[in-house]
Amino acid sequence: MILLVVSDLHIDTGGKLGTFGWKPKKFIEVVDAIIQHYKVDKVILNGDIFDLYKDSYKDIVEANKKIIDYFHRNQFVLIRGNHDIWVPSFKNHLTIKNSSGKTIHIEHGHKADFLNGTRFGRGISLVFYSMLRILVKIRWVERLFFKAVSYIDEVERIPRKYNTFKYLIYALKLLRRYDMVILGHTHKLESHKIYYLNNKKIYLNCGTCSLKRFQAALVDTETLDYELIKIPKKAKFDVAFLPPF
Numbered sequence: 001m002i003l004l005v006v007s008d009l010h011i012d013t014g015g016k017l018g019t020f021g022w023k024p025k026k027f028i029e030v031v032d033a034i035i036q037h038y039k040v041d042k043v044i045l046n047g048d049i050f051d052l053y054k055d056s057y058k059d060i061v062e063a064n065k066k067i068i069d070y071f072h073r074n075q076f077v078l079i080r081g082n083h084d085i086w087v088p089s090f091k092n093h094l095t096i097k098n099s100s101g102k103t104i105h106i107e108h109g110h111k112a113d114f115l116n117g118t119r120f121g122r123g124i125s126l127v128f129y130s131m132l133r134i135l136v137k138i139r140w141v142e143r144l145f146f147k148a149v150s151y152i153d154e155v156e157r158i159p160r161k162y163n164t165f166k167y168l169i170y171a172l173k174l175l176r177r178y179d180m181v182i183l184g185h186t187h188k189l190e191s192h193k194i195y196y197l198n199n200k201k202i203y204l205n206c207g208t209c210s211l212k213r214f215q216a217a218l219v220d221t222e223t224l225d226y227e228l229i230k231i232p233k234k235a236k237f238d239v240a241f242l243p244p245f
């Protein structure tokens with residue numbers, strides 16, 4: 001079975017503090033082209049699909065009907081992240097065992113954090129964002145905010161608080177039990193291969209599809225072969241960007 005794992009779309013209601021950045025139609029086109037190109041059997045949305053730290057579920061559903069209908073097709077599996085932990089239809093994780101007994105474990109990865117993904121954490125964020133929405137109308141506040149939360153790359157707008165080693169250590173713990181672990185949450189696309197008691201172990205992070213980026217992990221569940229996909233942000237999508245698999 002071929003899996004396409006994507007995460008951290010942070011679909012919201014748009015606006016100045018918008019994090020998804022994709023036109024729904026365009027995003028659907030790209031995912032469809034990738035499904036076709038690699039003959040993908042299942043698409044796993046590995047958490048932070050919606051950004052409920054900023055907007056209400058009702059408002060997000062209202063603003064994104066097209067894309068939500070698309071996700072509810074059978075081929076998609078929706079897993080919770082810290083930003084959408086309250087959506088009852090989402091799974092906490094997905095574990096697959098292949099015909100030779102190898103296991104693949106997929107979860108968002110925020111469990112490596114303290115407090116993140118709790119109702120208390122969300123309450124604070126909702127208050128913060130409702131204030132911020134008013135304050136960013138002031139030019140210098142907007143500039144200061146984006147400066148404070150950005151990567152060194154000026155254009156990015158996702159916090160740089162994520163220490164990927166912390167999540168690597170968390171993944172290593174899971175790898176005692178599983179052969180392959182796929183996390184999201186850090187917005188950093190990466191792969192690591194190690195040997196533990198003579199068994200090959202693999203940790204993948206599927207990166208992010210926020211801010212009009214497209215990053216994903218492609219996995220063959222039988223062979224545990226994988227490939228990371230990263231489409232240049234400013235380029236027009238073309239299957240020529242896709243790595244061989």
Ligand SMILES: [Mn+2]
Pocket residue numbers: 047048081082083108110184185186
């Ligand atoms: Mn997250």
